[in-house]
Amino acid sequence: MKQNFTVRHGALDGVEAFLSVAQHRSFRRAAAELGVTPSAISQAVRALEARIGAALFIRTTRSVGLTEAGQRFLSRAKPAFEELVTASEVARDLGQRPAGLLRLTAPRAVLTHLNQLIASFCQTYPEVEVEIAASADLVDIAAEGFDAGIRLGQFIEADMIAVRLTPSFPLAVVGSPDYLRRRQRPELIDDLRRHACLRMRRSDGSIAPWSFVNGNEAVEAVVSGPFIANDVPTLLGAAVAGLGLAQVPGPIAADAVKAGKLVGVLERFAPMAPGVFLYYPRYRMMPKLRAFVDHVKGRSGSANKIGIGIDDGRAGRRRRA
Incomplete structure (x- = not known):
């Protein structure tokens, strides 16, 4: 029988509150840790228990304990929630500084002309790993998981932002x-x-x-x-x-x-x-790609001097000088 593994909307609501109460064995101390009221913590836990269909805590006027269902839920929910927090921190870190894997696709013919550019970028940004896939195909960079591509200008789709690497030839x-x-x-x-x-x-x-x-x-x-x-x-x-x-x-x-x-x-x-261009989709650019784009522009000189295509920062627009 085929199972549905889709996570329901709001399925994680109340999990952080539960974990904090389980750690402190206190709704009041959990509320202080999370910066909310004790009643908000109590409501979140009750809503979680209602969704699960089992009581998770034994509450008295003097103490808070875990039921058997609560113990089993804690044993699996705690490591899973900690992994989610770690994943968020890793993603946030990549969103704040140039780091991680920068994947580029380019024809083999242009790679020898990029050696100095890539070498200088790697020396400037040692926390960024650069991977270049040599391919003559017109790769769909979004579908294939690339951050950017390098191609002759006439082969770049109009919905891409392009930065000139070479003059026309x-x-x-x-x-x-x-x-x-x-x-x-x-x-x-x-x-x-x-x-x-x-x-x-x-x-x-x-x-x-x-x-x-x-x-x-x-x-x-x-x-x-x-x-x-x-x-x-x-x-x-x-x-x-x-x-x-x-x-x-x-x-x-x-x-x-x-x-x-x-x-x-x-x-x-x-x-x-028209020349060779670096190109990438219009979306919020990760710091590793922004650093590479800025490095390309810096190594190429001023736009007015050699006619670099500039990403002007406005969505939906591209201009080539």
Whole structure:
């Protein structure tokens, strides 16, 4: 038979009064401890006894004792109530200072660019543990138990508050020198039809087209090639290995381009991505997340200088400079 384990509304009412009376064996001393009148304590205990359906105390004009039901109730209620008090204190502590576990989700491609930021935060707030889950998926941070996420701006839902981590940047098409020696360098978007294009599979299972701008017109190109991956570092590695061309965020490819491992093509058609943002839901922010947001803003410089997106503290609003 299925049992209903739902706690009734008000089921804990009177428990604290009962425990205090049981400890002091006195309604008057229990009232003094809890800062209420003896009649209030008496009413709370009577209401508790009525809900339970058994007398908990033996009362005389000279003393107060526990019934057998009261003894059994005390043996279980006391440790349970103490655990509730401890739980409240732990939660209250996390609500008053930066401490506890800060869970973030971010694409693997951006993690190497966050090392210094995370290291400086951990040194500044040693009581906060930082956990980062690397995922290319567009994670529902509330459902998955994350405090915040890090994503490209175009993938962040409008009901989130966003704080800029990077300036906007181009999406670059790159290939290895060896690959471009074997294939004619593309000069126009349409030239990609004759190239091996390394493609990204989105979290919804679809293959992402490549994005370009031609003058003032946005262009999406459906490309083909021998390799598909679900994250940028893997695509970048395949491009460095000479497997084909890849379209990736410019900053991700910058080191390989500087080292001569990759060469940029079709630069004049490169679209601008809005940049990378830290984002989180609109709710009362815990101190650990507030500390991280403030740390991000402090490390990035002033908003007017580099265009940080600022949480202005007003629910329902987000602005990106």
